[in-house]
Amino acid sequence: MKPVAFGYARAETVEEAIDLLAEEGREASVIAGGLSLGAMLNMRLVRPRIVLDINRVPGLDTIVAANGVVTTGALVRQVDAFRDPTIASHVPLLAHALPHVGHYQTRSRGTLGGSVAHADPSAEIPLALVTLGGAVVLRAKGRTRRVPAADFFLGVLTTAREENELLVALEWPTRRPRTVYAFDEIAQRHGDFAIAAVAVAAEVVPDGTLGHLALGLGGIEDRPIRIETAGYAGRRADASLAEAIAEDAASRVVPIVDLQANADYRRQLVRVLGRRVLAAAFEDAVRGA
Amino acid sequence: MIRVKPDERVRVSLVVNGRWLFGHAEPRMLLSDFLRHELKLFGTHVGCEHGVCGACTVEIDGRATRSCLRYAVQCDGATIRTVEGLAVGDTLTPLQAAFNRHHALQCGFCTAGILMSTTAFLAENPKPTEAEVRDMLSGHICRCTGYEQIVSAIMDVAHGGG
Known part of the structure; x- marks a missing residue:
């Protein structure tokens, strides 16, 4: 049309x-x-x-690493972020998520900031930002404010951005030591909107037990969410722990229902995909620990 | 700041297939419509008009992109390549020739977009794996071929032999 x-x-x-x-x-x-x-x-x-x-505003397409944060300007194209060595080395979760974002012909033009401002509940870039505990930088006349990603996404296509604010940058915490990052999703076809997406940052300490864990889910509720996992620290990071955490997550989500999937199916995807991504991350982390 | 009223038609000048061309557009005119109706370049096809089908894909400033998700008014000064910019006279590009040899099209509706994507893709990645080719093609919908001959044509032109 x-x-x-x-x-x-x-x-x-x-x-x-x-x-x-x-x-x-x-x-x-x-x-x-x-x-x-x-x-x-x-x-x-x-x-x-x-x-x-805003495409011709200079200075909004930069990627800068400083003080434990990588700041990406609102206009950084998805393909440029994917090819950027700073993103690859400092924000590996985003690098893992980007191949799932749309297609070759859309990543060439689509931006990181646009995806976050749009706030589709199944979008990968918002999910990566929430999982890592990043922030959104908003500018209005005479003021700049930073909103933690967890507070930015309010619902389907709804954010904390006020109507007079421009999203100017995203802040990505840089990779933590001994931490493995993993991302996977299930969609009808590769590049389609995710029915369920799982993002993981898993730290395994040298004795093989779980340290810090961030588990993010996309496409499940009306916004990207993080599952509370602090209680699992100290347990042996193995396949049965992955299963327990995925089971716990599945029991806690309140899935959305749309033409692609009902709530039971989405909950089952949290169980299956969550276990798969967590188990693979734990295995990688144990190997590296 | 440049401002254009909703019903105002402004002049848009751009380089298309190596030549400066211009036409007029009101802000809501899609680049795909501008190419077809203002510049009379009907090679770019229009399918879904919301970025899903890939038929309208052209190269804008060196990147394969949906022309239905760009407004002409945004493109003043841009460099664009459309399917008309591939063959020189009757001499097809190697990619077009491979499409011909492998019967990589039937109705041809999706072909212009796929050729433009693939031309940009092979310039960046001249020796892709089949998986990479299929991933790139996931941004296009073809309802005739089942994609097999398209993949064969691209693999042939990238890896030679036929």
């Missing part, structure tokens, strides 16, 4: 963009890669009065 008519504004600086957002508020939609917004415009699911294009 064709979109409803909209006005177009092309910002040359972040200041111009946030000035326009201050004026237009919810009447404006920010376009970065346009892989999600373009589809929604064309299907007339959104009808903004003005589309604010």
Whole structure:
């Protein structure tokens, strides 16, 4: 379909963009890669009065590692993040997640920031950010604030971003010692929206027991979630622990229901995929410990 | 800041297949429609218009991308390659020739997009594995061939022999 008519504004600086957002508020939609917004415009699911294009704002496409955090500008394209040596070495979970994001022809243009701002519950990039305990940097006129990823995603396509704020960067905590990162998902076809996605950061200490564990789930609830796993620290990191944690996670989720899957099926995927990803991560970590 | 009203038609100039061309677009005009209706380049096909089918894929500034998810007004000054930019006269590119030899198309609706994706893909990765080729092709929908001949054609042109 064709979109409803909209006005177009092309910002040359972040200041111009946030000035326009201050004026237009919810009447404006920010376009970065346009892989999600373009589809929604064309299907007339959104009808903004003005589309604010930030693609020519300089300085929003940088990847910088400092003080234990990798900061990615809002316009970093998914393919560039995937090929970036800083991401590969410092944020391996994101590198593992990116091949599952859309397709070769969409990763070329789609951005990290756009995926987070769009907040599809099955999206991989938000899931990686939540699992790692990252943050979203938002700028409005006269102020900048950082929102922890856990507080940013509020529901389906709904975030804590206020209408006058521009998402300018994401902050990714860098890899922890002795920690293995793993990501996998189940979708109807590779590159489709995940019915269930599992992201893991697992630390195994030298005696073979579990240290810190972060377990994130995507596509299951109305936003990416992290499962509470602190109680498992100190137990032997093996296949039976993987099974116990996955079983526990499956019993705690409140799955969404859509045309792709009902709640029971999603819960079963948490059980099966969770066990598989955790067990593989534990095995890798024990080998490295 | 450049601002365009919803019903305002602005001039868009870009390099298409090595030539500067221009046309006019209101903000909501898709690049795919601009290529076809303003520039009369009908080789780029339009399928789903929401980024799923891959038929409209073209190269924009060196990258294979959906032209239905780009608005023409965003593309002022861009460099674009469409399927019309592949063959020189009657001389097909090696990829097009391989598609011909392997019967890698039937109705041809998806072909322009697949050729543009694959041209960009092989420039970055000239010796892909079959798994890599299939992963790249997952961004296209072909309802005729079952993909086998498309994979064969791409593997042939990448790895030679036929």
